[in-house]
Amino acid sequence: MTSAYTNTVSSSATSPLRLGIAGLGTVGTGVIRLIREHADLIKNRTGRSLEIVAVSARNRTRNRGVDLSGLTWHDNPVDLAADKQIDVVVELMGGAEGSARDLVEASLKAGKAVVTANKALVARHAQTLAQLSHTHQTPLLFEAAVAGGIPAIKTVREGVAADKATRLGGILNGTSNFILTEMAETGRAFADVLKEAQDKGYAEADPSADIDGWDAAHKLSILTAIAFRPIDFDTLAVSGMRAITTQDIHQARQLGYAIKMLGVAKRLPEDRVEAWVQPCLIPAHSGLAQINGVYNALTIEGPFSGPITISGQGAGEGPTASAVVADLIDLARGHALPLWGRMDELAPIPCEPVEKLPSAFYLRANLNAPADAVIDADKALSEITTLLRNEGIPLAKTLHHTPLGEAPQLIMLTRPIPQEEINRILPILEETTLISGAPLALRIEDLP
């Protein structure tokens, strides 16, 4: 057993590294443009040329603004796996199943190195792909699958490889971070900003993958496997940001926090792992709180290295193409590690149930009163905090405020308690006649 997978790649080769590209959307054409524009630079950095020899895409006749003449065209992308001209298959179609999965698995079985930007595929079929890669000693690289142009995978798998990380936390989805940033900076409502993002093409017509946390969860699952150990993707707790209001962002800021959609994973005793995606309050001075707009960022902490944060553009043609070609450069330099950068082949374990994990929480409840009613918010706050105390919820701070034209709101910060205690108390709060609608609870994560 060796630490590097050498099928298709060798650090002493000087012949061109021949590529077959599946998927010619913006990322695929971006990869072709980058390889051609930077051909001399890449050859100088690797001692080899990257030569595109074959492609596959749905529509053969569409004008993509790149010259495809002289390249072999495969109508069926899976045929790239059997094309003897090709050293490396570049999978840029996306999707956890179907052609993308068939192509990647067939390529590894054929001993062809694979580079992909497909986070869903790598996260959901992690164990199968790791085993195929290992069995055939054939590298599968996926830097572009996590945080776009940011070398997040390389940082975790190599940059901090000497340390035993204790925690990682990331802003892993640019669309949700853009929405939270716009809400914070302009005071506009979630639905309003989401619609603008959709109109401008930043967000999908079905925004669920971005705002409900699934896109971030795929990336977190991959990072967790490298930094700690593989986990069952289906046990990763995911909650989205639809309930957050600009008032929550404003109140959090007054209390010294920013609200960010975070993926967090931690090493727990006895080889257990905590991993979840949730909107959280984080200290306003923390590194991740400074990351705004469509930017992504990752902080990883270890006892020797301390916290290290890397940030940049998490999506888009240029950054994603840059990450794909960085992987190809690694292959051309003969550098290819096992999927998780480790020799053991641990089976995935379930994440620690998020309900059991203790945390301080931010609680917000809207009082049940019309905007113009004269109501005694002090009295309501007192009744609610008494209720919480009687239920054993320890509070660190309480306040109320009345947003312009709205009913008063109660804000409470708890001391650390298991999330199941919060889950238990929310319906109790909702049942009181004092409160209107569902109260909101957000974890407070004390990031550096």
Added chain:
Amino acid sequence: MTSAYTNTVSSSATSPLRLGIAGLGTVGTGVIRLIREHADLIKNRTGRSLEIVAVSARNRTRNRGVDLSGLTWHDNPVDLAADKQIDVVVELMGGAEGSARDLVEASLKAGKAVVTANKALVARHAQTLAQLSHTHQTPLLFEAAVAGGIPAIKTVREGVAADKATRLGGILNGTSNFILTEMAETGRAFADVLKEAQDKGYAEADPSADIDGWDAAHKLSILTAIAFRPIDFDTLAVSGMRAITTQDIHQARQLGYAIKMLGVAKRLPEDRVEAWVQPCLIPAHSGLAQINGVYNALTIEGPFSGPITISGQGAGEGPTASAVVADLIDLARGHALPLWGRMDELAPIPCEPVEKLPSAFYLRANLNAPADAVIDADKALSEITTLLRNEGIPLAKTLHHTPLGEAPQLIMLTRPIPQEEINRILPILEETTLISGAPLALRIEDLP
């Protein structure tokens, strides 16, 4: 010619990688502690053990808190190069000349891979070391030489290897950043904060390397060689931070800027390179403006990747040991690139003369008046701006203010002009009877 140097290292080896460590200060003992505490983790990540077999240090009897029994002791560190038990020499003595240089050169000549944290050595003898490494196909790794625990070298040499970077900028010295942060946050004077840093051991008794920019210059020179091309270290323009006052920091903040001690390098047309270390004004919202205290950070920008920023602890036993062992893990994984990550062996060129480089500048002049004098600051400002206009210095903004208990100050922001124009005007300003003492000019660098 191949893209990886394979002497001493191989991706298929499974035998222990045997180390000789020269220098047993805090970093050297930190490396020993880390290797022993994380032995299982390192073996799992590389397929090999890291085995310390020999050491060298000045004092054989000093208690360093680590067990050295069973290790071969060399009184002369250079003897490690000839010790047949050793695969990799770890040089942690420091210093651009003497034993450190002799050991590293002798080790490369003997075909022994070298890992070092020695920024002065790598920056000042770049060409010699690159040639020795190439001639003997023997890797020289130096992640710990730049920005401590932050994988800055790996990010530039591998993470963004697909892109043709246009600019890099870094906060590369923790001591000077600590001093600027303390001045900004507490309003205390430079000399006062420096003395505290010296008392606490953050700053050396002779603080010149930190506050006059030489330490940052060594790191910038190394980063420039990787991102752009090798430069003559002696042509790198360096200026320090001794003239900056808390008033400057306060005024800069009012204008939307932070003052940071920066190393900046840019790709210029016709394969020329700009590189300098100076205190600068940077936009308050930029990534580097958020980096406070002893933290270091680097931003690198390319047309495809966009700006990528990495930050963390730039010094200290743990972070530096983490970077040294990350290099050892790369070697154990059979991964070792030429010094600058490129096949061509370009000779160093001089940096573009900093006097010719255009920039906007911040100008500050103290009026020649006692603190309690009633003087017409408007009139003085008008006379000074007229003088500057007559001298052809284009101004974008002017203001005056009077710090409590001090004489009024004039603050002017210029439009972009070559630095030589600023150098020409400063003595002219100083000669006017309106102004007391030397006026200060700082570059304004528009970082993302």
